[in-house]
Each structure stands twice: as C-alpha cells, then as structure tokens.
Amino acid sequence: MAKRQKRFLVLADRPVNKDGFIKEWIDVGLVAMDSPNDPKPSIKIENGVVVELDGKRREDFDMIDTFIADHCVDKSVAQEAMAIDSLKFARMLVDINCPRSELVRLSVGLTPAKVVSILRELNVVELMMAMQKLRSRKTPMNQAHVTNLKDSAPLLAADAAEAAYRGFAEIETTVGVVRYAPMNAMSLLVGGQTGRPGVLAQCAVEEALELSMGMRGLTHYAETVSVYGTEQVFVDGDDTPWSKSFLASAYASRGLKMRYTSGTGSEVQMGYAEGKSMLYLEVRCIMVTKGAGVQGLQNGSISCIGVPGSVPGGIKTVLAENVATVLMNLEVASGNDQTFTHSIERNTARMLMQFLPGTDFIFSGYAAEPNYDNMFAGSTHDVDDYDDYLVLQRDLQVDGGLIPVTEEGVIAVRNKAARALQAVFDELGLPAITDEEVELATYAHGTKDIGDRNVPEDLRAIDEFMKRGGTGLDVVRALAKRGFKDIAESVLRMQIGKVAGDYLQTSAVYTEKFEVLSAINDPNDYEGPGTGYRLQGERWEKLKNIPQAIDPKDI
Amino acid sequence: MAQQGSELSPEMIAAAVKRVLASLNESAGKSGTVNPASTAGGLDAKKDYPLAIKRRDLVKSATGLALDAITLDKVVEGKIGFDDMKIHPDTLEYQAQIAISAGRPHIAKNLRRAAELTRIPDARVLEIYNALRPYRSTRQQLLDIADELETKYQAKICAGFVREALAVYEKRGRIKK
Amino acid sequence: MQISEELVRQIILDVLKQEQGEGKPAKRQDEQVPPLSFKELGPAKTGTDRNEVVIGVPPAFGTHMTKTIIDIPHREVLKELFAGIEEEGVKARLVRVNRTADVGAVAHDAAVLSGSGIGIGILCRGTTVIHQRDLEILQNLELFPQSPLVDKDALRAIGRNAAKYAKGEHPSPVPTRNDPMARPKYQGLAALLHNKETQYVKPGAPSTELSVQL
Secondary structure, eight states, X not given: OOSOOHHHHHHHTSGGGGSOOOXXXXXGTBOSSOOTXXXXXXXXXXXXXXXXXXXXXXXXXXXXXXXXXXXXXXXXXXXXXXXSOHHHHHHHHHOTTSOHHHHHHHHTTOOHHHHHHHHTTOOHHHHHHHXXXXXXXXXXXXXXXXXXXXXXXXXXXXXXXXXXXXXXXXXXEOOSSGGGHHHHHHHHHHHHHHHXXXXXXXXXXXXXXXXXXXXXXXXXXXXXXXXXXXXXXXXXXXXXXXXXXXXXXXHHHTTOEEOEEOOTTHHHHTTOOTTOOHXXXXXXXXXXXXXXXXXXXXXXXXXXXXXXXXXXXXXXXXXXXXXXXXXXXXXXXXXXOSOOOSOHXXXXXXXXXXXXXXOSBSOXXXXXXXXXXXXXXXXXXXXXXXXXXXXXXXXXXXXXXOOOOOHHHHHHHHHHHHXXXXXXXXXXXXXXXXXXXXXXXXXXXXXXXXXXXXXXXXXXXXHHHHHTTOOHHHHHHHXXXXXXXXXXXXXXXXXXXXXHOGGGSTTOEEOTTSXXXXXXXXXXXXXXXXXXXXXXXXXXXXXXXXXXXXXXXXX | OTTOSXXXXXXXXHHHHXXXXXXXXXXXXXXXXXXXXXXXXXXXXXXXXXXXXXXXXXXXXXXXXXXXXXXXHHHHTTSSOGGGGSBOXXXXXXXXXXXXXXXXXXXXXXHHHHHHHTTSOHHHHHHHHHHHSTTSOOHHHHXXXXXXXXXXXXXXXXXXXXXXXXXXXXXXXXXXX | OOOOHHHHHXXXXXXXXXXXXXXXXXXXXXXXXXXXXXXXXXXXXXXXXXXXXXXXXXXXXTTTBOBOTTOOBHHHHHHHHHHHHHHTTOEEXXXXXXXXXXXXXXXXXXXXXXXXXXXXEEOTTOOEEEEETTSOTTOOSEEXXXXXGOOHHHXXXXXXXXXXXXXXXXXXXXXXXXXXXXXXXXXXXXXXXXXXXXXXXXXXXXXXXXXXXX
C-alpha cells in the first residue's frame, strides 16, 4: 500500500499485533474444539468389557483407548450416562438444581467424544458457571512458580518465603541447570515453611529425578508427570499410560501428593494429532489421569498455550478442558502459567475465566519472581502484577488466593528464609551463603540485583549431599541446631504429613496449623446463590484491606 | 542418583529386617486396637478423615511409630531416622477406603497399588518404572518383573498390572526386540 | 568515519524498517528462498573417523522448506554449523534422517552415525539438539528448544561446541536464552511448520548421505 491510513499504523503497533494468529488447519488438528475428524460418541459393553469406544472396535484400540476403556469408564453407569442427550447434559452442568454429586457420578460413564459433544454446547460464561459448581475443593487457591535464572539458592529461599507469605498454597521450582535440582528443592523446602507453615513445595524436572527427590523428603508433591492424547506422542514422550500409572503409585507409596500434567495443543505441537481437535485429545488425557487413579491434573494448555491461543475459540477451549477435569472429579491446577500474548487485555481476559469461578489452583504457576527470572519461560502474571491482582480481588469481591501484605512483613520473611538457608548450608557443608548474599536476596527484585554464586562448587556439593544419602531430615536437624526451631518443626510436620497420607486425597493442601483441607473435608457444595464458597467475613476483611487504600478516619 | 547400587546392600537388608520386626511388633501388640483388615465396610470419609486428626490411633509409620512419637527432639537426637517416617501400607489402605467412601474408587485402586510398593526399595521402584517405559523391556523381562513383584514383594496387584501392560505393549509393538 | 557500501545499505534497511513500524505483525514474510541443491549419496553409513560430527536434517529441510522460523535460509544454517565445526579442526558430515522429524530422534540418529558419537539435529524451523550416541533419546548434551532464538551466532557456536565434544572436551554450554514473548509470537506458527514438516516423514526409512554445494 502506497499510503497508509494513520489509525491502521497505530493499530499495527499495538501489542496484540505482535501475537501470532493462525487459521484453522483441520487435517493436522490445528483446530480448537470442533474437528470433523473427531469421532462420534458411542460405547458398547459385552460381559463387562468395553468392546466399542467412540466408533472404534476393541481390536482396533490404541493404548489410550484400551486404558480408558479398562480403567476409566465405569461400566455400571455407562449406558445411563451415554443415553443422556448431550445438550441436556450440558444444561445439567449449569443447572443449580442438579447437584455436583450427580454429575460426577455420571461422568465416569462418558466417553471422550461424548464429553466433547457436551462441552461444545456451552458458551464461555456457562463454562465458568460449570467450573464454579464442579471444582473439587470448596476454597479456591493458587500456586506460584519460584525460580531464577541463576538458580541462586538464597534468592529462591527468599522468593519462596514471600510467595508463601502472600498466600500461595503451593510453590513450584525448576532449574536452569539440571544438576541444581536438589539444591533448588531444598531452598523451597526451607523458604516455603518460613513464609507460611504448611505450604507445599515441588521441583519440576525429569520424571525419575523428580521422584527420587520426593523419596528423600526434599519435596512434598509433584506435578510434571505428563500425559498425552495420542499414542504416538505419548510414546515420543517416553512413557505409556501403564508406566505413568506405575509412577503415580510410586509417589503415593512414599506418601507424596501428585498430579499429572497435560494440555491442549501438545499433540499438534509434536506433529501427531491425527487430525483430531485439541479438546478431544485433551479429554483423552483427562480420562487417562482418571483411570490411573491420580487425584488431579494440571491443564489449561500449559506450555503449549501459544497453539490454542493462535486459533479461533482456543482460549475458550482452555477453560473447557479445565471444566472437563473437574467434571471427572479431579483436582485442577488450571494453567495461567505461561506467557501467551503481548496484550495486557488478552492476558487479563484469559485469567478471569478461572479467577472468577475459582478453581483448585487458579494459576498453576503465578511467577513469584520477575518474568525474566521465570524458568518456565514466563508466566502470565508476575511479581510486578501483585497489586493489580489484589485490586481485582477487591474490585470484584473474588478470592484469588492472595492476601495483601506489608513491605515490612515481606522483608522480614525474606530475610529470615535466607538466613535459615545460610545456616542449613553451613551445617550441611554446602558452599557458604555470605551475609552479603542474604542482604541482597532480602531486598532484590530479581537476579539483576544479586551476585553470582560459584556454580561448579554448588553443583559438586549438592551432588555430594545426594550421594551420601542426604534427606529432608538433615535439613530439620540443621535448622533446629542453629536456632530455627520453628522452621525445623514445620519442615518436620510436613514429613509427618506423609506418614498420615491425608494429603493424598483430592485437592489437598495444608492450613498453617497443618490440617489438611481437601475435597473430602472441604467439598465444593455450590448449588446456586447462598451456597458454595463465599468471600465474606474475616477473609473478606483481610482481602479488601489493601495498604494503599485511604482510611476516612485518617483525614 | 539412587538408581545404582546392588540389590543386596547392607542398608537394604537392615531396612528389610527393620520392616519385618516392625510388622511383627505390630501384630503382637495390636490386640487392643482395630485391625486394618477388619475395618469391615471400611473407613468413612465424613467420620474418619483426616486420619491425622480423627483417627490418630490408626496411623503408624512404616517402622511402627505412632504420629505423636515423632518429635523434633527425637529427630535432633538421632533417635528417629528417615526410614521411621515413611507411610505404612495399612495407612494407604485406610486412605483407599476413605476414597471409596467419598465416591472415588479410581483413587483407591492407585492407593492399593501404592500400598504394595511400600515394600520395594526406592532404587528398585525407579528401575521398574524405567522398565515399563516404551521399548525398554523384552517380553521376558516384563514377565520376570511381574514374577518378582508377586513372589519377592507380595505385590499381586502390581504384578497383574505389569502383565496387563505387557499384553498391550505386545499388541501395539512397544516391546523391546 | 568511513562510509562503506555495507554501512549505507544497513542504514537504508534500518530506516525502511522504522518506516514500517517496529511492532510489525508476526506475519510470515513471503520472500522466497530457493531450495538447496543436495546430492544424495546412498544410505548413510556409520562413520569410523573419530574426528567428525554428523549433522542430521529432517526430510523437508532445504527442499520443501527452505528457511527457519526467523527466516534464516537453510543454506546459511548449514554454512554456520559447518564453519563452527571446522573452526575446531573437526570434519562435518551431512545426513538426511527420513524416519522422523522429532528433533531429539534426528539428533540421536546423527550421533549414532557419527564416528565421534556426536551429532547435531536441526529442524527446518531451527530447533536444535547436540546429542551423543550413548545417551537416551530424550536426554541431550545441549538443547535449543526455542527456535526463534536460534540465530546465526548461536548456530556457529553450536557447531563449535559439537566439535569440542567430539574432541573429548567439556565446553561451556552455549548460553541459554529465555524470551517469554517468543511463545505468543511464534508457537502457533511453530506448530504449523512442524506439521508441514512431519508430512514428509517416511516411517522406517533409512537415513541418506548428502553432499551440498553451499
């Protein structure tokens, strides 16, 4: 064009136009929730065995079909559930007179294609209504990412403490350098309990390494246990539904909470979506999770969010997959954990879908560090968004899981966590954390404000700690010996929690009194206005009281 | 990491002896308490959960310690080790019953497999997991693992699960050739 | 100040770029890059020369697809990799892996064919892995998962590091980069490109030895 229209020049400059958008490509499955290649719902059961699933005969089943047919589908309700018209079922999802318990009873009688045909009937507001009713735990909560570009232990401990103090119920780290994993886990173990006793911590790395850290008492739960919706991609991910189920049992056998991870877009991203819609494949992942007897799932596209984010209806589909998860009576950690847009508007709109109805974990990773330090390649929201988020909670009277804090309080817990870790390192013979490092970590915004650690020395020392069979109890002893008795007690209580196993149940977290809160003793009982979780009373007083609000009494 | 080491390290033998002793002590001293197997009908999600609060009497660690017996002082003095703080298979069975009572039979199945795996050392659990990954094991290797689970660890459910996996892997060509 | 033709060219390009606005939509440029002229030399053989690195490319590389996600022509990609390897006094050999377009598998196949046991796998869009024969497929020596960040400098450094591994050295990894905004801009496109690429995969087909005039 020779001459450009000035409004278009301005529009071309808007952040949203830096995002990538793709038109649907049905043949390969670059389509959100409605592909003509998606099978038609059907089920046939003979002598208690599923012999046909979504139009496929048993002899033609792939691994995933077989696993769903044999481990997820409840043959005693399948006929009843499949006989319900999809539109009618969709209406039941939003009908306040149809209780959650009835829906989850029927859900295990559904096939993947049937679930998709039901979800297709709902618009985005209805999907939020369904989420509000179906989420497993009554009280909504939140998870944070705690990472940094340098894998700096004192900074991880300080960030973990602040995240816990601000109200995150779970904190998750990962690594820049893989060999740092146990040291990062230890930093969260100490920092998390410093910020708020009872917070759960994990370290996301390769499956076998992740499990071995849990076995050593360095973590409390795991989440990066990926499942996929086509057999080829599952195998390319170096697992099968059976190996992953065995892994799930291995976690439980050590008293460790665990959930799987999946998400729309991963199959097409890996090139083998078989032309099926992203949602159809994701529902298969959800049913594999259910069949494995795992208590929950992290989904909402997760690391592939750029894929559904680029096609029509993709972001709505991300909510639909969250809803399918809770329909299956699972815990959901509902995404919002990866950058997917340059546009603040798109970013907030996408987050509101889970924030407004509330989920078990609205974010499966809010960046508790600046995004440049987020080693999950950036989250949707980071430390610089804390105040916006707190104001959104206050504006809309919604509990998003965070509480207002004071600067003094944050400085205090950050400092205490860094000092506690300093003592632990000293006791365990790990490379010293200097007083200067403690000070820098306490006041830092991110790694730009701290120095470098000696990486080879850190790695050698933590390798050595693992080789000599170090465990979480060594951390307890070190803390107690150096006068951090309260933190020692908390780290120990978390380990004792694994002996009781209460937090193996669905959607479990710990309160600061180390009492488990889960879908068993805090079940979501939403049945319309006046029921379910209400932000009111003491909690509302706390959330609305942001420090920057002017008190009329002061004027 | 923990994946190496021969199968008969002194630590493992010690741990095994400890476990056997613990289970002997338990069955000997249990006349007054509820027998896990005899909680007929199973535990109730509403009445008995969380176990750590409502049924503290039932929960013991893998080596037989009651929850109240695990204190910071004893840990610091070295009287309690990491092995004393692992979950007992009976506890997993109780949690399975609670899951069933709360309408979650799928979770119960997983917890019952887990109860069996408590008897297997960490390193071996990791090895078996790796062996179940695609193309890792031959037919015979998976059959051997199933037998090992059944005879060496009395892990009948897990053994069946491995045999089931083998059948599917063979059908779908995911076996090591 | 010396004003070279190159500098003038650069300034003109910069001005033009500003005129068009910085935040250009992430639209594919339609600039055509001609395919490379490969010569197929038969089935790829396992090398015996310990002083070599094998570069593996997937079926569509340089033929059906000719540039990376940030529009580096595949000719330039190979030039940089070869140059990096040769700078270290190591020989580079090129093979086409026909059976897969999975970057880990392409790289591992290359490593298995390599006399030194070190291979590089690079996808059409630029995703790259340095692999070693005796590692598991999902492991690697170095991984560059964000294709928009694989530029010419990175490619040269990848070649250099692969050669160093081949010589038995322990080089510092090519610095990893993290751009939280690469996903929003490129991930959908990356999925599209990957699906184009996998259409040319021939499961079970052996790899072929290639020579190419750069």
